[in-house]
Amino acid sequence: MTRKAYAAPFGIDNELSTEEIISLIREFFSIGVYDLAVTGGEPLCRKDWREIVRFASNIGEWKLTLNTNGILWEEEDIKFVAEHCESIGIIVSLDGYSPRTYGVLRKDGHHQGGDRFFAKVVKNVKLMKEYGLKVSINYTITSLTINNFFETLEFIRHLRIDGFLAIKFFPYGRGKVNFGKLEINYDDWESFIFQATRSKESDPSLSFLGISTTCPWEFYIPLMRHGYTQDDIERIWDYNTPLASKSYSSMRDLGCHAGITSCAISPDGSVFPCGTVSARIPGLFCGNVRERSFLEIWEDSEMFKKLRSLELNKLKGHCSKCQFKELCGGGCRARAYVLKGGLDEVDPICPYHLSSNSYNIQGRQS
């Protein structure tokens, strides 16, 4: 049931060769992967990025995106993509509306502030649009950037981009090291998502605004506490829990779809269940495409089997008794693993887990 594969061919030793990546893309397409996101690190650091992206774009119809920091692009790169990769969507990371706000999360290779790249990224986004590319912007919501979000939203309106996605911080890699500094407390998140929902609801021109969270409770709990229903959330955000799908819920009662509808491939060909933890976590290693075909790993890996056999009532904590269990299905398994050390652990930032008293949800259940 693979819907989405993330390929991160950039940034660590022993990277897959061009031929290996092309072969992997061919396999993805032939087995019916629907959605391929080429990400990093930074894809443009790789010399053969054009060849890879062109191949992926022209192999046939599927959803293809290239995630980039937008810094390394020159006009000839943009022109190349416009001419040879018609169907690709470009997603640029831009976490601020000014050099200062943009530089909050970004450092260059010498640990200097990334603020000096702000103008170039904005220039490249404009140029991409001029060349007719489909361009979206990703904004990582952390405790350091959450207060700049709405001003950034106003700023990027003028760039006429196709999408603006607020991505809730996930504690992985450098994010885990700086967890205490970057993680958003629940009340701030609730306040943010409520404000974003009211803005989007009242302003039709914000149709390009989206929110991405690692698991369903991050949508449902804060918004239902403000009276929104599941239907409201679907209507406003075009978001629904995977558990709303009959086919999905017939197989699984967990909302985490890592290893169910998606997985990630790291630069050296290692397969992981989830794009948010796509490398350097040996405990989540599912196999390597240099040793077995991707399909064999997807179907036979012990790690995938273990993930797929997880059940809500076997998770630690009180998920199986929670009033949100049919919407949330146990929180983020990657976060449980990264922060608590086990796939069956509680999602440590779930407000129900953090609070000894249950929240009183006033929203109408749909």
Added chain:
Amino acid sequence: MGILSLKTGDRVLRVREEDFGCAIFSNNRYAEGDKMTFEVLKTLSESEAELSKTIQTLSCKYKVAEKQIVIDLIEMFEEFNREGWFIEIYEQLISWRNKNALSEPNTH
């Protein structure tokens, strides 16, 4: 793992067989269907999108009158139409139904 490709308008839809039925997708849309949906799309693909052949094949296989097959297909393809898929097939089905309704003897 069965993958079908079907042309609709100016795009190519891909259909992947699943335990629950099938996943149907283009480069910007994803939908799911049951086992019968996969069976119909598979027959359509094997018939090279020739509708009359598809109707005949399904009629023989399930031992159901062609008229009933068309009624069921119209219902199924209405769903696809909402996604902007198989509009041409849907129109052919409507045309087939109207033509056959007209050719039925008037019993009144």
